[in-house]
Amino acid sequence: MKAVIVEDEFVAARSLERLIAASGRNIDIVAVLQSVEESVEWFSLNTHPDVVFMDIHLADGDSFAIFEKTDVRCPVIFTTAYDEYALKAFEVNSIDYLLKPITRKSLEKALDKLAHFSPKSNNTDIVSQIVQSIREIKSPYKKNFLIPYRDKLIPLAAEDIAFVYSEFKMAKIVCFNRQSYSMDISLDEFLRQLNPSLFYRANRQYIVSHRAITDLSLWFNGKLSVNLSVATPERIIVSRARSNEFKAWYMENAE
Structure with a gap:
């Protein structure tokens, strides 16, 4: 299985790579992209992978702009610290929504869902469960x-x-x-x-x-x-x- 990581924080990208490698799922990371601009160019020029692990907030905008500028023809697992994007994440081919810091257990669950994912399937129950869990988590930023x-x-x-x-x-x-x-x-x-x-x-x-x-x-x-x-x-x-x-x-x- 081929995968792409869209993440603008070097440490977070490396941590996710290590978690994926430790999962034993034989997933090959073919690219690590750091911005909306870089991602749009990559998806426009390359064969799309089997899955994308995508942070929502990138240095040059939120990653939903990628879907507005190019056609991403593969399932997406979002990785982010932001809870307000939960519902919007499922307007695209999202199969899961992982809150940082990502754990091996949460990643394993997302990969299990990926194995049974169909873009045409009804994900209403999954969305409800994820949004509920996200709303129970406090924002990481101080007011x-x-x-x-x-x-x-x-x-x-x-x-x-x-x-x-x-x-x-x-x-x-x-x-x-x-x-x-x-x-x-x-x-x-x-x-x-x-x-x-x-x-x-x-x-x-x-x-x-x-x-x-x-x-x-x-x-x-x-x-x-x-x-x-x-x-x-x-x-x-x-x-x-x-x-x-x-x-x-x-x-x-x-x-």
């Missing part, structure tokens, strides 16, 4: 934080954060009301707690809130300057290599 401030812990809603930047190896949080706080945490670690549809790592120094962006300026050599409604210590520049990814994120999550 509120407790921020150390002097001799207190200050409650702070994620929606009140305009941007976060790195200062002396700490995360400096700036809110829409111009109040700022410092946390003894790396920018990488703080980013993992934020909903990626609401916040974006613009560069090594800055995380920006989608709601704080007023507009974008074209910068030198294809770069972008991100302009916020709250003053920043320095200009926030998105590299040329990431400018298309940033624009896709910005438009995808526009209200």
Whole structure:
């Protein structure tokens, strides 16, 4: 059996490859794709595999865009941390919906379903069971934080954060009301707690809130300057290599 993995996180892709290898199902991974654009091109030019393991949220958009741009003629097993996509996942040839972190047991169940899957079969019961289990799982992203401030812990809603930047190896949080706080945490670690549809790592120094962006300026050599409604210590520049990814994120999550 031939399989393709669509996953933009290297560690997650390698972990899934190891789980598949450990399943003993004789599955050959023929490609690991990291974006909507790369996936559309691959499926347009190559013979389709027997199954696709597909993350939903990719760097340049959600993976449902792949099905809008090309015909994926094989069953799909979605792998993601997002529960709100459960029903939409079954509008395409989905046979299962695995929440990260994926376990060997959940993968084995999905592969068992794959062995008996028919695109024309009625999957209503399967959908109901999966959606119910997903709704019982808490979102992995924080909506509120407790921020150390002097001799207190200050409650702070994620929606009140305009941007976060790195200062002396700490995360400096700036809110829409111009109040700022410092946390003894790396920018990488703080980013993992934020909903990626609401916040974006613009560069090594800055995380920006989608709601704080007023507009974008074209910068030198294809770069972008991100302009916020709250003053920043320095200009926030998105590299040329990431400018298309940033624009896709910005438009995808526009209200």
